[in-house]
Amino acid sequence: MxxxxxxxxxxxxxxxxxxxxxxxxxxxxxxxxxxxxxxxxxxxxxxxxxxxxxxxxxxxxxxxxxTALPVRKATLDIPVIRAEVEARSQRHAHRLLARARQPLPPALAARLGAPAGADYLFLQTLHLADGRPHVLETRWLNPAVLPDPAPDFATLSINEWLVAHVGFATGDIAFSAEPASVEDAAALGCAAGAALFITERTTFTDVAPITFVRLAHAPGYRLQTLL
Amino acid sequence: MxxxxxxxxxxxxxxxxxxxxxxxxxxxxxxxxxxxxxxxxxxxxxxxxxxxxxxxxxxxxxxxxxTALPVRKATLDIPVIRAEVEARSQRHAHRLLARARQPLPPALAARLGAPAGADYLFLQTLHLADGRPHVLETRWLNPAVLPDPAPDFATLSINEWLVAHVGFATGDIAFSAEPASVEDAAALGCAAGAALFITERTTFTDVAPITFVRLAHAPGYRLQTLL
DNA sequence: GAGTGGTCTAGACCACCTC
DNA sequence: AGGTGGTCTAGACCACTCT
The missing domain is CATH 1.10.10.10 (Winged helix-like DNA-binding domain superfamily/Winged helix DNA-binding domain)
Known part of the structure; x- marks a missing residue:
């Protein structure tokens, strides 16, 4: 060397x-x-x-x-869900559970820096790995970033459409643990109150908010990386 | 620019x-x-x-x-718990709940690359923020890295002793969500089964395993970073 | 074999910060 | 004011890997 x-x-x-x-x-x-x-x-x-x-x-x-008290830095890879599933040699599929224009809830409006009550596209998608529930994705999307007519997210996953067409953006990401809501439990096929690993992301371009997404991972999920 | x-x-x-x-x-x-x-x-x-x-x-x-399907990379800062608490202007304290020589459980021995049943130091510490339970730390420590006599971890936190005396090491880290065990619940003052954010770390030097640690964070904990 | 990125050098200037 | 790290240059050689 x-x-x-x-x-x-x-x-x-x-x-x-x-x-x-x-x-x-x-x-x-x-x-x-x-x-x-x-x-x-x-x-x-x-x-x-x-x-x-x-x-x-x-x-x-x-x-x-x-450094006296070193702050260890760990680098996490945040892959597209389909790539993550397929990397484990599992088959990925997704089902669009809900799609609607809705006013953005005030709490999210604040996080995205959008006007309260702005008209956003609400999307809920269940990702499956080998046919079993893997991740419940709940997303609010700024309709201004969409072309007219909007893509049919039933076939192409939203996230993949975004990375391919909106491109790279800034934002933040947070991880937490939450008990499964009744809705989470129904979609993921687990008990209500079960401990779920939650990923929340907000993303922006230089000029406008793009999306807020909450991923509820099925029980047993682990996020792992090297130090 | x-x-x-x-x-x-x-x-x-x-x-x-x-x-x-x-x-x-x-x-x-x-x-x-x-x-x-x-x-x-x-x-x-x-x-x-x-x-x-x-x-x-x-x-x-x-x-x-x-890159066609970009893998977002997020950098996480993993601070020493005391620094993390004090960064939020809260008072940090810790209590040593348990300290014993114990054979290393087989599952951990495999992860650390140590001989099964090796004699390790088991330590359980509760970290408090402003007097309230913050993190329950459960640790197995390779006694070979300790000096003789061993430090008194009742006053100095284990982690801080390690970063100051063992120095930088490699390892891996994993995040997950787990229901609180009875033991977790008792220490953290939450209900058994509550959704807890769990951090697990293994660390090695070039030559020997050092430690495995599981951090059970009190409900409400969020790990956040910029993209 | 040849084109591309990865690295190194020796020198230079500069921004920043402590003294 | 002066020392330090941050960056840039012009040139060079090398490692890798695609064709």
Whole structure:
């Protein structure tokens, strides 16, 4: 191994070995470049990666420190549901349970930054994995992003239509646990009150809100990632 | 704005505008460098960031494509519990409920890559926020990583001792929803069967397993992040 | 074999921040 | 005011992988 990855490994090793304990200032880029016999840019690359991982804290003039109370950063992959199901070699299908124009509930209007009571498209979709209920998707969609006539979401999943036609957007995502409502339970085929893993996402373009979606995952769902 | 961030923004804009639709091959680095009047390294930096975000897919010789079915990547911060509580201006405290040497349950031994029935330290800690139950932490700890004599975890939280003395490690993390067990309910002061948000982590150093920890969060907990 | 991205270098300038 | 990291350049070599 050589190059910036080798330097990252060596620095990490010195941190683990407590040569550079938590909170300590480490030598500056030029000194390390000399020590390792590489260009400063190579050291910069290695240290920047460690800073991104939360292991180091870097500030101009102040130098580079080992993070005292490291905030571990985990990267989650949020796949399209169909891709997630098919990655487990299961067959994916979806059924459109509801589709209606509805005024946006006030709480959601606030989260999306939309006018209260705005006319939104309400969609409820049940995703199936190998024919069994997998995820109940409840979505409010800004009709302004839709073409006229609107696509038939009975055949093409909404989410896939969005990623293909609206493109990349910003937003936020939240995870929680909720007891299954009567509606959740009916759709997912579980008992009311069962512990469900809930994902909630809001997405925006630069100019307008796009959608709010709540995913209620069938019992047993796990979201997993490497640290 | 100028530099690599400007180029990233312009490329992203062309993708959103569908000048470069999903799946399309975009010009190579040298062509873009000429067009924007910058060095190839600057284009490389911009495109690498977009690839890291999952917007582009890059392969030598094959070139750079707009991701067809983008896998959104969300970065989660996993703070030390005390820091998380204090960040909300609440007072943190913890009580050590149990501490015992116990053989590692077979299921956990497999996950940690430890010999079945290995002698581990079992610790159960209740974290309080403003005096109210916040998280029930259930942990198995490899005694080999502890000094002799072992620290008194009644005063210093285990997790903080670990981050300060064992240092950075690899591992994995999983999130799920579970009904509260009788034990969970008693500790957290909620009803048995209530929907709890569960975090499970396993961590290793290069050479040995360190710990498995299960965090049962009190009802209402949300894990949130930006996309 | 050849085209593409990944990385490295040596030097430079600059933004930022602590002192 | 001056030290530090952040970025850019122009050029080079290399690793990978598609054809």
């Amino acid at each position: 050589s190059g910036w990855e080798a330097i990252r490994a060596e620095v990490l090793s010195r941190i683990r070995r407590r040569d550079w304990p938590p909170g300590a200032l480490i030598p500056n880029e030029e000194a390390l470049a000399q020590e390792f016999g590489v260009a400063r840019a190579t050291v910069n690359r290695a240290l920047s990666e460690l800073a991104r991982a939360g292991v180091l804290e870097r500030r101009r003039k102040a130098g580079t420190r080992v | 100028s530099g690599w961030e400007a180029i990233r923004a312009e490329v992203l804009s062309r993708i959103r505008r569908r000048d470069w639709p999903p799946g399309a091959l975009i010009p190579n680095e040298e062509a873009l460098a000429q067009e924007f009047g910058v060095a190839r390294a600057t284009v490389n930096r911009a495109l690498s960031e977009l690839a890291r975000a999952g917007v582009l897919e890059r392969r030598r010789k094959a070139g750079t494509r707009v």
